[in-house]
Amino acid sequence: MRVLITGGAGYIGSTIASACLDAGHEVVIVDDFSQGRREFVTDRVAYAGDIADAALMDRIFSEHSIDIVVHCAAAIVVPESVARPLFYYENNVGKTLDLLAAMERRGVHRIVFSSSASLYGDPTDGQLAVTERSPIAPGSPYARTKYVMEMALSDAAHGSDLRAIALRYFNPIGADPRLRTGQQRPHPSHALGKMLDAWLERGTFTITGCDWNTPDGTGIRDYLHVWDLAMAHVRAIERFDVVTGSEPYRVINIGRGEGVSVRELAEAFQAATGEPLDIAEGPARPGDVLGAYAVVDTAHAELGWTATLTVADGIRDAIAWIPKRKELLGY
Template structure:
């Protein structure tokens, strides 16, 4: 297969592209490099530009008429930023996705695999969710994902579009072959902050300690990014079997480990991997933060034939290994 991957120079998109290559497929990467890393495109078909650029999309399909599906990973993703700049997030994530879908439709590409987010859910009292759980997005970022899922469902109901929304939780780790990984020098998620504290000898701040979890810290479903990439490839392989025909034209599938890990438990696992206990201190929650959730995994196992192979410690280990590789790619900080 030849697959268009929007955001293919970012963390998720580049790792999906690696997994596609390993399965003998050809990713065609479209990325504006606002947050993506150009090094992730080396040796791959790459177009630099915006997903809303109709002329560029027409050129891509003219030069690659055998593209059979699009994996849409391009998005802004930082929750506190979305609270501070909601209009920017709605423009970049929602408005440009509508434009992208119009360009795909015009070029006869009717299969869309969307990298959505499990942050759209309202978790139950046990913090678990499944695909039928209520949608109650807790931040503008999460709202953009929920809105796009709704747009896909409506478009699929009224046009030839067929779409699968993969709602996943908190990716960690890197491509085990160290080709791609998190491309940010200063990531905002919990594991990235732990690595930064470990490197500098500082204290890691546990933001939010009064949630109704077992230890008061937020709970998350930390999924290894390589497992996540494998799930995207599995969804593409089974795409025509799970949507369309006598099945609904739009489908939601949750991707996760099925196990919740609190921030304090993640910190303890981090110390176990490094051999040095991580020093922590309590801090208030950030704008847009929620208690969190983890998923029940029956649908992904049944429909995709997929299950995760890596655990939290694997994700921490690969994140640490990737960190050294990333600093080589980015080079020294400029004064």
């Protein structure tokens, strides 16, 4: 397949690009490099620019006969979305509509959309496993931009030739195991990012929130190796026509299907480094959530995909990426 990856110079998009190339697909990337890195696309067909630039998108679609779009481009920082909601709606919703218009003009009808587990509300009944039919309660402007786009894609798929698969990612960690690309942000705000910072700076990792209704009181996430996530896209691309055959809009959870608490992640981190981590306990921050993990039956059945890498593998590759990032990006 010829795949256009928007945001293909970012953390996840660049990993998807590597996985697609390894699987023998042709890849074209468009990225405005607001967060993406030029170093991630030096050996790839890449266009610099905005997905809302109609002339650029028409040029890309006319220069390459694209079969499918994997739409990763978005602004992704939750606290920033609270401070700048209109920018988030413009970038993640308005510009995605422009992308869809460009696809329609050029007769490209397949899209895989990067959605997010942040759409799910906190469980009220102690049930931490969520299916695609679990209640939706996006808790931030960022998550709501994803929800709005899911609704728009569903409406468009039912009213036009468009077909769409929304993949709801849980919590990607790690890097391409071959270390071609990885997390380009130096201080990601998730728990593993904070553990890495504490370990590198010989500081303290503070668990924010120890009173949640979970077995050890700390929040639960479904950490997923970014390479497994990328492979889920390869499967979605390859099985797209089958998966959307009877229903033009599909939603699929992408996780390992296992809840890991912050304390358990800290234990796995210490096992990976072989060093003790200085750990403190603090209150939950505003906006923190208890969390959830994925029921992944749909991904198994529809994509023939299952995660093959462990949380320990993700931690190992996140650590291995740090010197490589320094070499490649200079920090």
